Amino acid sequence: MAIVEGRFRLDGVEIPFQPGQTIMDAALAAAVYIPHLCHHPALLPHGSCRVCVVRVNGREVSSCTTPATAGLEVESETEALRALRVAILQMLFVEGNHVCPACERTGACELQAVAYHCGMLEPHFTHFFPRRELDASHPDLVLDLNRCILCERCVRASRDLDRKRVFAVAGRGLDSHLIVDSPTGRLGDSRLELTDQAAHICPVGAILLRQRAGDVGERHGFRVPIGERPYDRESISRVGDVATLVEES
Template sequence: MSETFVLDGQEIPFAPGQTIIQAASAAGVYIPRLCYHPEFKPHGSCKLCTVKVNGRHTASCTFKAAPGLQVESNTEDLNAERRTLVQMLFVEGNHFCPSCEKSGDCQLQATAYELGMMSPHFDHFFPDRPVDASHPELLLDFNRCILCSLCVRASRDVDKKNVFALAGRGIDSHLIVNAASGRLADTNVALEDKAVQVCPVGVILKKRQGFKVPIGQRTYDEVPISGHVPAPAALTEEI
């Protein structure tokens, strides 16, 4: 018989070693997330999956499930905090949803809809970020990067290529390409790489495929992001 904890009044079964977000996902319960991916070791950087466990804030992607935990997630105060985080991500980058190829497939956009974000609230930074079109098959648009590090982890841990990295600190943090020239064309990245597939926004795009799927027929156009709960990966290591 599975052990359980309580999430927003619902009994959630869990297997030994599972985190709160893994157990919730297995039960079909959505907890907002951006930097979390079920195939990778959790990073705990975006803080969007923060929940209250027995009254204390913690990242649900790193906190291990345990019997009898009282977990709050879908509450007004937590969603307000998440909404503020999403608003800051929008103003720190250049996110122009109406003209973006990832509109309808973008997790940042879909999360903003899910949380009821009606305006950016803060002043836009409008940073000067480049677009790298040097690669014959891929476009790299740094304007949309939210520093989730998914491409960094995928390239390092799955593709074994270390094509991407994060540089700088604080507000100066930014995505870079690990090549002397800084150009994607001067790396061994390939279309089939995991790093190319995991970007939750529109940073890494395949060329000559723009708007292949019409707006209105995309992933989150008819079913909100809360209806797309990714299944947790098999437990392969301790966190």
């Protein structure tokens, strides 16, 4: 059967889609940016962060989990949706300990970059200042739960791409937290390796690569100065996965 291509409108622009694509998939394929955090093109949709909220037929839905259908009228870059996204981002920021000036991922952090894109100027809510664990037991990686936003990208990557199931989320509500599958619960005793995709997929600074003198490639850390990192130079709406996908296709 021939693939039938449909079209919907995103902020007035015609976006083509293939059957089975979500609004997010189709928008990314057409190089149109919709803010997102838990969504990753290589992973199954999760729909947990809600930052990709769009308005479809009078309802707010997450664009990463809503199938594209012909003739939809989708709104994304409006003031009402921007305000909604900022509120979601503010809650993510106050729920954890996101100290950008002290974080190695600053300038390359998707949470920060999406907040820049949406124009978040202040946290608005009362900071929660939770006490969370830092796990430095792994020889190549550091797991800092202070920065974890529970997007489950590492959970999905470890399960679906690496076939290891190193990570999971346990607990409910405010007690929800990332756990590691190992006899001790520590990352150093798990099967996670530097070559695993789960080690490189964290949108924030919760999973960081350790550095040693002479490391090259991705393990550059602070060697790229603050101010010259990817989202310092350009908005994530132009240099994030939306740009990578276009390059690949």
